Amino acid sequence: MKIGAIRGVKxxxxxxxxxxxxxxxxxRETLENHxxxxxxxxxxxxxxxxxxxxxxxxxxxxxxxxxxxDSKGSKISLRPEGTAGVVRAAIEHHLLGPSAINKLYxxxxxxxxxxxxxxxxxxxxxxxxxxxxxxxxxxDAEVLSMLHLLLQHLGIAxxxxxxxxxxxxxxxxxxxATLQDFLKAAGDALCNDCKRRTDLNPxxxxxxxxxxxxxxxxxxxSVLASLCRECMDHFETVKVTLDELALPYEINERLVRGLDxxxxxxxxxxTHQLGAQNAVAAGGRYDGLVxxxxxxxxxxxxxxxxxxxxxxxLPDTVGRRDRxxxxxxxxxxxxxxxxxxxxxxxxxRGVCAETDYQGKSxxxxxxxADKMRARYVGIxxxxxxxxGVVLLRNxxxxxxxxxxxxxxxxxxxxTLSRDHS
RNA sequence: GUGGGUGUAGCUCAGUUGGUUAGAGCGCAAGGUUGUGGCCCUUGAGGUCGGGGGUUCGACUCCCCUCACUCACCCCA
Numbered sequence: 001m002k003i004g005a006i007r008g009v010k011x012x013x014x015x016x017x018x019x020x021x022x023x024x025x026x027x028r029e030t031l032e033n034h035x036x037x038x039x040x041x042x043x044x045x046x047x048x049x050x051x052x053x054x055x056x057x058x059x060x061x062x063x064x065x066x067x068x069x070d071s072k073g074s075k076i077s078l079r080p081e082g083t084a085g086v087v088r089a090a091i092e093h094h095l096l097g098p099s100a101i102n103k104l105y106x107x108x109x110x111x112x113x114x115x116x117x118x119x120x121x122x123x124x125x126x127x128x129x130x131x132x133x134x135x136x137x138x139x140d141a142e143v144l145s146m147l148h149l150l151l152q153h154l155g156i157a158x159x160x161x162x163x164x165x166x167x168x169x170x171x172x173x174x175x176x177a178t179l180q181d182f183l184k185a186a187g188d189a190l191c192n193d194c195k196r197r198t199d200l201n202p203x204x205x206x207x208x209x210x211x212x213x214x215x216x217x218x219x220x221x222s223v224l225a226s227l228c229r230e231c232m233d234h235f236e237t238v239k240v241t242l243d244e245l246a247l248p249y250e251i252n253e254r255l256v257r258g259l260d261x262x263x264x265x266x267x268x269x270x271t272h273q274l275g276a277q278n279a280v281a282a283g284g285r286y287d288g289l290v291x292x293x294x295x296x297x298x299x300x301x302x303x304x305x306x307x308x309x310x311x312x313x314l315p316d317t318v319g320r321r322d323r324x325x326x327x328x329x330x331x332x333x334x335x336x337x338x339x340x341x342x343x344x345x346x347x348x349r350g351v352c353a354e355t356d357y358q359g360k361s362x363x364x365x366x367x368x369a370d371k372m373r374a375r376y377v378g379i380x381x382x383x384x385x386x387x388g389v390v391l392l393r394n395x396x397x398x399x400x401x402x403x404x405x406x407x408x409x410x411x412x413x414x415t416l417s418r419d420h421s
Numbered sequence: 422g423u424g425g426g427u428g429u430a431g432c433u434c435a436g437u438u439g440g441u442u443a444g445a446g447c448g449c450a451a452g453g454u455u456g457u458g459g460c461c462c463u464u465g466a467g468g469u470c471g472g473g474g475g476u477u478c479g480a481c482u483c484c485c486c487u488c489a490c491u492c493a494c495c496c497c498a
Binding site: 004007058059060063064081115116117118120125126127128193209257259268275277279280281282303305309310329331361362363366367368369370371374379381382383391393395400 | 457496
């Protein structure tokens with residue numbers, strides 16, 4: 001019986017790895033230009049960390065985590081998202097202080113046990129950033145403009161930014177109660193899921209796609225109208241800053257994030273090109289989270305970007321960088337015996353050199369060289385050996401010249417670097 | 422967890438009302454003069470027709486079960 005990969009995970013093969021590397025490179029560049037530093041944290045944590053940060057009532061905690069017990073009986077989970085771990089690490093290593101601002105980013109796999117579909121995998125990769133230590137609304141705008149810049153650098157089009165504010169611990173509970181009353185009055189007009197949500201997580205009802213629920217909640221009380229003075233001012237400054245940056249956005253009062261820790265600003269970068277999973281990057285402010293996890297009261301904001309989704313949107317031109325390769329074609333045993341040393345010297349000089357030790361015909365080797373898009377082929381047969389040369393063939397213009405064997409490495413390395421410039 | 426769609430060669434797919442040796446294109450390999458790639462030609466390798474059971478003289482084809490993939494619900498990046 002053949003063993004295949006686990007359901008919902010996928011192998012990223014060399015054919016598409018260029019895009020991944022390109023995305024990672026662009027992300028590091030953009031994030032670091034904005035003052036973020038990379039942090040690498042474990043892919044598993046105590047289950048309780050996630051339960052406390054993401055929220056007990058959420059699907060992620062209730063049914064989507066890969067949880068197991070280690071040999072001592074501790075409950076451990078593979079991380080379903082990155083924020084909890086980053087905050088935990090920041091607290092643990094005392095990165096947080098009264099006036100410290102931490103800008104951290106991470107790149108890595110997350111795990112959720114969901115039914116796989118387009119743009120949704122059980123192991124999926126996120127690029128995430130967390131900004132801890134300030135609740136200044138201008139940094140909310142900065143996070144958004146940074147994300148915008150990253151998408152732009154990667155040549156991604158057709159993405160819109162949706163924006164909302166969920167209020168703080170002062171005004172959100174008030175709104176929640178008002179909304180709950182409204183939903184209870186709506187009663188049977190709501191789908192079964194939404195009836196359940198009314199008690200558990202009423203805000204999520206606003207996000208339901210069911211047309212009947214949409215209709216029933218058309219007149220629902222507005223989040224934005226119920227914000228307290230401070231939250232209203234905060235949101236206003238975010239918007240004004242975005243306007244000054246000429247960043248287009250749409251207010252979506254139904255934009256409710258799934259994780260409990262979000263406060264105030266929430267946002268999603270969405271597209272219509274991904275089927276049902278339309279969020280490419282999303283996040284928001286979480287001013288209560290650090291304290292909730294046992295750290296000093298510290299506001300924060302962050303986002304996560306789904307790499308598979310982003311890569312699905314990438315133009316085909318991205319990530320196709322070719323190396324200049326030299327293919328060495330030895331003919332006969334004597335030449336093959338010389339090959340390892342020659343290749344080693346070439347590579348020591350930074351030349352991308354390849355061969356096939358199988359002793360195939362020249363024709364066959366030429367085909368192979370052509371297939372790997374070699375720029376040059378070095379032919380080394382008995383004739384060349386006797387003469388002390390390598391026959392260097394330019395695969396583009398078919399020029400061939402004899403190069404003395406002892407000069408070969410030097411000639412080819414300078415030739416390739418010259419071609420390159 | 423719930424629905425729909427699809428499983429035939431490495432890839433993309435044909436396969437007629439069930440009928441004997443299951444095909445194509447691409448890819449791969451070897452040739453097409455002596456040591457030279459792309460185009461073209463020839464030949465070749467490669468398939469338990471997802472798996473199991475059933476109906477039948479006979480199943481890739483019909484029925485049941487199962488598994489996988491996929492899309493959607495749900496949820497979310």
